[in-house]
Amino acid sequence: LGHMGEMLPVMLARVDDIFASIDTGLARRPSEYFLANFHITTSGIFTIPPFLAALLVVGIDRMLFSVDYPYASNARGRAFLDAAPLDPADKEKLASGNAARLLGLGT
Numbered sequence: 001l002g003h004m005g006e007m008l009p010v011m012l013a014r015v016d017d018i019f020a021s022i023d024t025g026l027a028r029r030p031s032e033y034f035l036a037n038f039h040i041t042t043s044g045i046f047t048i049p050p051f052l053a054a055l056l057v058v059g060i061d062r063m064l065f066s067v068d069y070p071y072a073s074n075a076r077g078r079a080f081l082d083a084a085p086l087d088p089a090d091k092e093k094l095a096s097g098n099a100a101r102l103l104g105l106g107t
Helices: 002-006 008-020 030-037 048-058 074-083 088-103
Strands: none
Touching: 002 008, 002 048, 008 030, 048 088, 074 088
C-alpha cells in the first residue's frame, strides 16, 4: 500500500476495536491480517512523524521506500531517505533490501 499505508497503520487499533463487537467469522483480528499480508511504501510522504508511526506499527521489514513522481519531488524523497532516523542496516532494508526480498530479486 502506498502513502505510508493509506493511514491504515495508525487506524489498526481502532479497526480492531470496532470489529471486536461484530461477529465477522474471522479467525484473527483485522490488524493481524494486515500485518501479515501487506507491505507499505513511503510514496510521497516525506516527513518523520508519519514515517515513525508506520514504522512502529508495521516494522521496518514491511516498509519500502518509494517516490510519487510526478506528484512529489524525487529530490525531496531522496533527502528524506538520507535523513531517515534509521541505522544503516534498516536504511538499506527501506531503500532496496525489502523490495528485493519481496520481489525475489538478486536471489
